[in-house]
Amino acid sequence: MMRWSPFVTVAAVVHRQGQFLMVEEHPDGRPVLNQPAGHVEFGESLSEAICREVLEETGRPFRPSALTGIYQWTVPGTDHTYLRFCFVGMVGERIANRALDPDICATHWLSRDEVADGEPPPRSPLVLRCIDDTLAGRALPLDVLRTLG
Numbered sequence: 001m002m003r004w005s006p007f008v009t010v011a012a013v014v015h016r017q018g019q020f021l022m023v024e025e026h027p028d029g030r031p032v033l034n035q036p037a038g039h040v041e042f043g044e045s046l047s048e049a050i051c052r053e054v055l056e057e058t059g060r061p062f063r064p065s066a067l068t069g070i071y072q073w074t075v076p077g078t079d080h081t082y083l084r085f086c087f088v089g090m091v092g093e094r095i096a097n098r099a100l101d102p103d104i105c106a107t108h109w110l111s112r113d114e115v116a117d118g119e120p121p122p123r124s125p126l127v128l129r130c131i132d133d134t135l136a137g138r139a140l141p142l143d144v145l146r147t148l149g
Helices: 046-058 112-117 125-135
Strands: 007-016 019-025 032-034 037-039 062-074 081-091 104-110
Touching: 007 046, 007 062, 007 125, 019 046, 019 112, 037 046, 046 062, 046 081, 046 104, 062 125, 081 125, 104 112, 112 125
Parallel strands: 007 081
Antiparallel strands: 007 019, 007 037, 019 032, 019 104, 062 081
């Protein structure tokens, strides 16, 4: 029996004046859009992970206000499954001279339609699902998250 081991990730939806903070990255050499997102590291809480990821990928401090949802997605044709904890919140101004994570090519403020219909395309179906759930007002309080030990 094969042991199932999903990748645990966090993502941030930052919505301001009809636009969303997105990052452009080039996994496998092709440009795609994603929310600031990444893997939870050993010893991190989910809240710590999302604050770190947003800072690393955008150069901006992040303050989560709610959990938009928890998503499970398996990459078609693979056994790679992601469990994504998506937060909504606000960012501060970009910290001067702070380098972005080397995997990030650029950051953009884009409308939902620009993300859906533009180039580069969203990295996965999780990107638009998280935006749409945020726009629909889906929000769980952060106190549903518990870190033990």
